Amino acid sequence: MWIVPLIVVAVVVFYLIGTYNGLVVLRNRIENAWSQIDVQLKRRTDLIPNLVETVKGYATHEREVFQKVTEARSALMSAQGVKNQAEANNMLTGALKSLFAVAEAYPELKANQNFMMLQEELSGTESKIAYARQFYNDTVLKFDNMRERFPSNIVASMFNFAAREYFEVGEAEREPVKVKF
Numbered sequence: 485m486w487i488v489p490l491i492v493v494a495v496v497v498f499y500l501i502g503t504y505n506g507l508v509v510l511r512n513r514i515e516n517a518w519s520q521i522d523v524q525l526k527r528r529t530d531l532i533p534n535l536v537e538t539v540k541g542y543a544t545h546e547r548e549v550f551q552k553v554t555e556a557r558s559a560l561m562s563a564q565g566v567k568n569q570a571e572a573n574n575m576l577t578g579a580l581k582s583l584f585a586v587a588e589a590y591p592e593l594k595a596n597q598n599f600m601m602l603q604e605e606l607s608g609t610e611s612k613i614a615y616a617r618q619f620y621n622d623t624v625l626k627f628d629n630m631r632e633r634f635p636s637n638i639v640a641s642m643f644n645f646a647a648r649e650y651f652e653v654g655e656a657e658r659e660p661v662k663v664k665f
Contacts, residue, residue: 517620
């Protein structure tokens with residue numbers, strides 16, 4: 485007779501342990517995914533000084549563009565937290581668009597091997613950042629779903645598993661791309 489309550493208690497305990505461990509795994513995946521974004525953002529900020537110096541050699545009178553890129557790079561390097569880094573990343577993306585717009589006006593720069601190599605590396609890094617952001621956001625979604633669903637929400641609230649922020653794009657990146665011929 486006492487065996488049925490013991491089995492029920494054992495099932496509940498195993499469920500709690502499994503749910504807790506599942507939340508821990510997802511929380512750790514979020515941390516790992518964020519560090520992957522951070523690595524790619526660092527790589528991107530490391531490429532930018534070389535790119536700016538290459539463009540400066542051809543477009544010396546474009547000081548404002550160079551200043552914006554440098555400021556955006558510094559802001560990204562000093563940003564803390566998902567929201568601040570996302571905002572700084574969006575600011576840097578806008579500044580890089582301006583830099584590449586300047587480069588378009590200089591055919592000899594576009595043909596420069598160093599510039600082409602840096603542009604290709606930056607493009608590859610941008611793709612890696614996009615993938616890392618998607619993986620991070622997917623993992624946050626899984627975590628938040630598990631954290632909010634019943635009955636795992638009880639375990640999540642017992643152990644203070646808090647919601648995580650998504651890495652979101654800025655308003656400027658949502659605007660349609662303008663193509664001029």
